[in-house]
Amino acid sequence: MVNHTILLDVPTNFGIIGNAWKWFKSYLENHSFQVSSHISACLSGISSWMAAHHLKLNPSKTELLFIPATTDPHHDLTISFKDSQTVPSVEARSLSVILDGQLLFSTHIANLTRSCRYLLYNIWRMQPFLTPEAAQVLVQSLVISRLDYCNLLLAGLPKQAIKPLQLIQNAATQLVFNLPKFSHITPLLCSLHWLPVAASDLKP
Numbered sequence: 001m002v003n004h005t006i007l008l009d010v011p012t013n014f015g016i017i018g019n020a021w022k023w024f025k026s027y028l029e030n031h032s033f034q035v036s037s038h039i040s041a042c043l044s045g046i047s048s049w050m051a052a053h054h055l056k057l058n059p060s061k062t063e064l065l066f067i068p069a070t071t072d073p074h075h076d077l078t079i080s081f082k083d084s085q086t087v088p089s090v091e092a093r094s095l096s097v098i099l100d101g102q103l104l105f106s107t108h109i110a111n112l113t114r115s116c117r118y119l120l121y122n123i124w125r126m127q128p129f130l131t132p133e134a135a136q137v138l139v140q141s142l143v144i145s146r147l148d149y150c151n152l153l154l155a156g157l158p159k160q161a162i163k164p165l166q167l168i169q170n171a172a173t174q175l176v177f178n179l180p181k182f183s184h185i186t187p188l189l190c191s192l193h194w195l196p197v198a199a200s201d202l203k204p
Contacts (some may be wrong), residue, residue: 019045036077039064043081059084063092067101097150104161105154112165116143120171129179136176136192143172144194149196157199166197 012021019041026038047057059082066077066088079086091100091107098108120144127135147165156160173185173192189196 036079039079040081043079047082048115059086062086064183065089065090065099065101067099070140094106095150097153105157106161109154109161109164112146113168116146116168117171119143119146120168120175124175127175132178135178139172143168147197157200162197167198169194 016024019038023038023042033039036191043057043062044097050057062081064077064079064086077088091098093099098105098111100107120139121144123130123135123138126138126148130138147169154165169189170185171181173188173194174181174183177183179188186196
């Protein structure tokens with residue numbers, strides 16, 4: 001059983017108070033409330049806090065994304081905020097990660113794969129002028145770091161879903177060692193201290 005009193009201390013510790021905290025409390029205690037008005041109040045509270053700290057919340061760039069546990073009863077919800085209307089998005093970007101309502105991360109994986117493939121191609125073009133050590137540093141800093149970024153969000157996805165990222169890591173390993181495309185790379189991953197993508201997604 002979840003202790004709601006303890007759980008409600010968590011947002012307070014992060015500075016979430018007032019209307020935003022009441023929204024959490026209302027949700028956890030299963031009280032009925034108007035979702036739209038509460039979210040609007042939360043946004044107003046956040047906007048006021050930001051203004052007090054010389055920051056600004058831009059309504060035109062504010063995205064609304066529902067991630068329901070079951071069938072979402074509020075899929076047509078529209079939020080009013082500062083004379084603008086915010087409707088639920090199919091996807092939303094947060095800290096360079098593209099989220100979707102089903103948490104499949106399909107668009108995020110596709111974009112990440114495309115950007116990494118482009119970087120690997122450019123490193124491959126420079127490879128004749130690079131030492132193996134320099135090639136490894138470039139691949140590690142430009143490609144592997146991208147695969148590692150927020151990779152825990154992909155934990156639990158089917159292997160087929162993250163296969164494109166594993167293929168990128170394979171290509172990166174082959175590039176570092178200047179090997180043909182279908183070379184066996186598992187021992188090489190160990191020598192580079194790189195976990196396979198599927199294993200990386202399970203890191204604590």
